[in-house]
Amino acid sequence: MAVRKRSIAGAAAFAIAVAGVGALSAGTANADEKINWMSIPATPDMRGVAAPNGLSPQLREYIAAQGSNVLENPTDLVKYYGYLNDGTLVPDPANSFAEASKTEPDKNTYLRLSGLHGADPTYNYGRNFVFQGHEGGKAGYLTRVNLDADAAHRVTLLAATLADGTTPVPPIDGSTWDPWAKRLLLTAENGNKGAVLQATPDINSTVEDVSNVLGRAGYEGIQNDSAGNVWMVEDTGGNSPAGSTAKNPNSFVYRFVPNDRGDLKKGGKLQALQVISNRTGSPITFQAIDAGHPTGGVFTDEQKDLSSYGTVFDTAWVTIHDTAVDTSGQPFDANALAKTAAATPFKRPENGVFRPGTNFNEFFFTATGDTNATSDANAECGGWGGLYQLTQNDPSADHGKLRLFYRGDQAHTGLDNVTFVDRDHVAAVEDGGSTLHKQRNAFDSAYLFDVKADYSKTNEPVRFLAEGRDEAATEDALLIGTPGFHNDDDNEITGIHVSNGDPSVNGILGAQNPRPFQDGWRMFWTQQHGQNILWEITSNGTDN
Numbered sequence: 001m002a003v004r005k006r007s008i009a010g011a012a013a014f015a016i017a018v019a020g021v022g023a024l025s026a027g028t029a030n031a032d033e034k035i036n037w038m039s040i041p042a043t044p045d046m047r048g049v050a051a052p053n054g055l056s057p058q059l060r061e062y063i064a065a066q067g068s069n070v071l072e073n074p075t076d077l078v079k080y081y082g083y084l085n086d087g088t089l090v091p092d093p094a095n096s097f098a099e100a101s102k103t104e105p106d107k108n109t110y111l112r113l114s115g116l117h118g119a120d121p122t123y124n125y126g127r128n129f130v131f132q133g134h135e136g137g138k139a140g141y142l143t144r145v146n147l148d149a150d151a152a153h154r155v156t157l158l159a160a161t162l163a164d165g166t167t168p169v170p171p172i173d174g175s176t177w178d179p180w181a182k183r184l185l186l187t188a189e190n191g192n193k194g195a196v197l198q199a200t201p202d203i204n205s206t207v208e209d210v211s212n213v214l215g216r217a218g219y220e221g222i223q224n225d226s227a228g229n230v231w232m233v234e235d236t237g238g239n240s241p242a243g244s245t246a247k248n249p250n251s252f253v254y255r256f257v258p259n260d261r262g263d264l265k266k267g268g269k270l271q272a273l274q275v276i277s278n279r280t281g282s283p284i285t286f287q288a289i290d291a292g293h294p295t296g297g298v299f300t301d302e303q304k305d306l307s308s309y310g311t312v313f314d315t316a317w318v319t320i321h322d323t324a325v326d327t328s329g330q331p332f333d334a335n336a337l338a339k340t341a342a343a344t345p346f347k348r349p350e351n352g353v354f355r356p357g358t359n360f361n362e363f364f365f366t367a368t369g370d371t372n373a374t375s376d377a378n379a380e381c382g383g384w385g386g387l388y389q390l391t392q393n394d395p396s397a398d399h400g401k402l403r404l405f406y407r408g409d410q411a412h413t414g415l416d417n418v419t420f421v422d423r424d425h426v427a428a429v430e431d432g433g434s435t436l437h438k439q440r441n442a443f444d445s446a447y448l449f450d451v452k453a454d455y456s457k458t459n460e461p462v463r464f465l466a467e468g469r470d471e472a473a474t475e476d477a478l479l480i481g482t483p484g485f486h487n488d489d490d491n492e493i494t495g496i497h498v499s500n501g502d503p504s505v506n507g508i509l510g511a512q513n514p515r516p517f518q519d520g521w522r523m524f525w526t527q528q529h530g531q532n533i534l535w536e537i538t539s540n541g542t543d544n
Contacts, residue, residue: 035425035448035516039462042411042442043469045490048478051443051468053527053535059464060540064130064524065145067102067472067532071157073119073203077139081105081155082532084137091475096484104136105143105532106494107221107351107417108524109175109184112501116202118146118156125149128501130524130534131158131201133172133186136488140171142186142199142207145534158205162197169207170195174222174351178230179505180261187219189235192333194218196232198264210264213323214256215334221351221418224508225360225395228261233365235350236335241298246377247370248298249345250286252338253352255317257396267323270334272343273390275402276314277302283316286339296345298377306346306404307382309456313402315390318343347382350416350431354510355451357423360395364388364405364426364451366415371432373410373439384408385415387428387449406455410440412447417496421523423513424451429465429493429525434477437490443467444493446525465525465537467493473530488529495526495534 037056044051055061067082068089079085080100087100109131118125126148134141141160146153160169174187183198186207196214199207214230221233231254238250258268274283284302297303305311320337339345352365369385370377377383386407392400408415414432421427430444437443446465453459469477469491477489499509500520506512514521517539527533 034422037448037462037464039460040464040466042445042463043466044441045437045443045469048474049469050471050474053468054466055537056462056464058540059537061535061537063533064147064536065105065155065534069151069155071143071155072153073157075157075160078141078157078160081143081145082134084139086138090472091479091485097479097482098484099487101137102487102529102532103134103141104494104528105132105526105534106135106173106528107175108132108495108497108526108534109177110497110499110501110522110524111177111201111503112520113201113503116144118149118153118203120153123149123153125153125156129201131175131184132495132526132534133169133175135171135173135189137171140169140188142169142172142184142205144201156203158201158203159199159207161207163206163208169197172197174220176222176224176509177503177507178224178264179503179508180224180228181264182503185222185224185230187222187232189218189220191218191236192216192335195331196222208265209331211331212329213264213267215270215321215337216331217254217334218251219254221353221365223353223510225354226505226508226511227360227394227396228258229395230256230258230264231352231363232256233349233352234335235348235368237348238298238345244298244376245370245372246298246375246381246383247347249296249303249347249382250335251346251348252335252343253346253349253365253390254334254338259323269319269323270321270337271317271319272334272338272341274316274318274342275306275344276316278305278311278313283342284344285342286345298347298381303377303381307380307386307407309404309407311403315400315402317398346388347385349388351418353418353420353426354395355423355426356420356510356513358510360510361392363390363392364418365390366418366428368414368416368431369408371414371436373436378410384410384413387415387418387426389451405451406449406461411442412445412461414444417494419496419498420510420514421448421498421516425449426451427464427496427498429496431492431494433492434480434488434490443469443490446493446496465493467491467527470527470530470533476530491530492528493525494528495524497524498522
C-alpha cells in the first residue's frame with residue numbers, strides 16, 4: 001500500500017478483540033457450507049473516539065505482536081517492533097507533540113522453519129514465524145515474529161542494512177517466500193527508485209538488491225508460480241487530467257521468467273501484461289495518453305470497458321527487459337520500459353494471488369483506484385477500483401483472458417492486500433485512507449468474495465472484519481497538521497495472509513487448498529499506524 005504520511009506480557013497474554021459498532025449496511029451472510037461467516041456493519045468514523053475492531057461472530061483475533069514490543073536485538077535507531085527509537089512512543093506535548101516514527105510492519109509471510117536462531121544462542125525459537133518488512137519511518141528493516149517464543153524473544157531484528165553492511169534496507173512493502181532460492185522476496189514500493197530484495201530468513205540476514213535483474217518500479221505485491229516465475233504487482237499513482245480529481249492509470253502487472261529459478265541473480269526476462277482492446281484489436285497503452293489517442297487514459301472507452309462487468313479481454317505478456325540482451329548488470333526503470341513496450345496500465349493494482357486448485361492458471365489482483373469520493377472517474381472509469389481475474393492455460397503461457405471480477409463502490413473500495421481463504425473464497429482488504437473514511441463515515445474493512453458468485457447482480461461481499469481505530473491512532477488523528485507531528489492518523493488494514501507455513505515448493509500460495517483454522521492453516525493481518533498490531537484471526541468455535 002502507499003505510504004501515507006504500545007508491549008505484551010508473554011506468548012500467553014494475548015488480547016481478544018471485541019466486536020465494533022457500525023453504521024453501514026451489513027450485507028448478506030455467506031451460505032457456503034465450509035465458510036459461513038456473518039457479514040457485519042462497518043465501523044463509523046467518529047472524531048476523537050477510539051473504536052475496537054469488529055469481527056464476524058464466527059471469528060476472534062489475538063495480538064501476536066505490537067509496536068511497542070522491544071526487539072530482542074535492538075540497534076540505536078531500530079529498537080521496537082513498530083516504532084523507531086527517535087522519540088517518545090506517545091505524542092510529547094513538551095516537544096510540539098512529536099513522537100517516535102512509526103514503521104508500518106507490512107505484508108505478512110508465515111513460515112514453519114526449523115533450526116532458526118535469534119540473539120540468544122541458548123533459546124529455542126520454535127518453528128512458527130511471521131516475517132515482515134517495515135515501510136514507514138526514516139529507515140526500513142526486516143523483522144521476524146517468533147510465534148512460539150516468550151515476550152523477551154518475541155521479535156527478532158533480522159536486518160537493517162543490505163549485505164554490504166552499510167547501505168540501509170529501504171522501506172519494504174510486499175513479501176513472499178521463494179522455495180527454490182530459499183529466500184524471502186521483498187519489495188520496496190518507491191517508484192523508479194523501488195526495488196526487489198531477497199533475504200535469508202535467519203538472524204543477521206543477508207539482504208541483496210536484485211533490481212539489476214527484476215528492475216525498479218513501485219512494486220508491492222509479489223508471488224511465485226509453480227514454474228518458478230515471479231509475479232509482481234505495481235502501485236504507482238498517475239497524474240490527474242486537467243480539471244479532474246481522478247488519476248490516470250500508471251501501474252503494471254509484471255512476470256519475471258528466471259534463467260535459473262534457484263538463483264534469481266542469474267538473470268532472465270521481465271515481462272509486463274498487455275491487454276487488447278475489444279474495440280480496436282490493439283493494445284490498451286500508456287503511450288497513447290501522451291500521443292493524443294488515450295486508449296489507456298482514465299476517461300477513455302477502453303478504461304470504461306476495463307471497469308465494466310461482462311467484458312472479456314485477450315491478454316499477452318510482452319518482454320520489456322532481458323538480461324541476455326542488457327548485460328550491463330545495472331538496475332533499470334521497469335515502469336518506463338513497460339510503457340515503451342505497449343503494456344497496459346491499471347489504476348494501482350497493488351496485490352495479487354493465485355487461486356488454489358487451478359494449477360496456477362487463475363490469478364486475482366486488486367486495483368485500489370482513486371480512494372476519493374470526489375473522483376470523477378468513480379461512476380464508470382475505475383475510480384472505486386476492484387478485483388480482476390486473469391486466466392491462462394498455464395502460468396508460463398504467453399496469452400490469456402482478463403475480466404473484471406468485482407467492481408468497487410463507495411462502501412467497498414481501495415482494495416489492496418488479497419489472500420485466498422479456501423479454493424472458492426478470496427479475501428481482500430481496504431486501504432481507503434483518512435480522507436475517504438471521513439467522506440463515507442466508515443473505516444476500512446476486509447471482505448470475503450465467492451469466486452463463483454456474479455457480483456454484477458446485487459449481492460455484496462461478506463464484511464468479516466470492520467477495522468476500528470485504536471487509541472494511539474485516534475490521538476494521532478487529532479494531531480494531524482500540528483507543527484512537529486509527522487506520523488499518520490487512521491489505522492490501515494494490510495498483510496491479510498492465509499498460509500500453512502509450508503516452505504517447500506508444494507507450499508507456494510495457490511498450490512494447496514487452504515482449510516481455514518484447520519491442519520495448520522493460519523490467518524494474519526496487520527493493523528498499521530497507531531499501535532502497529534499484528535493480529536492472528538482464529539475460529540471462535542462456532543461454524544465456519
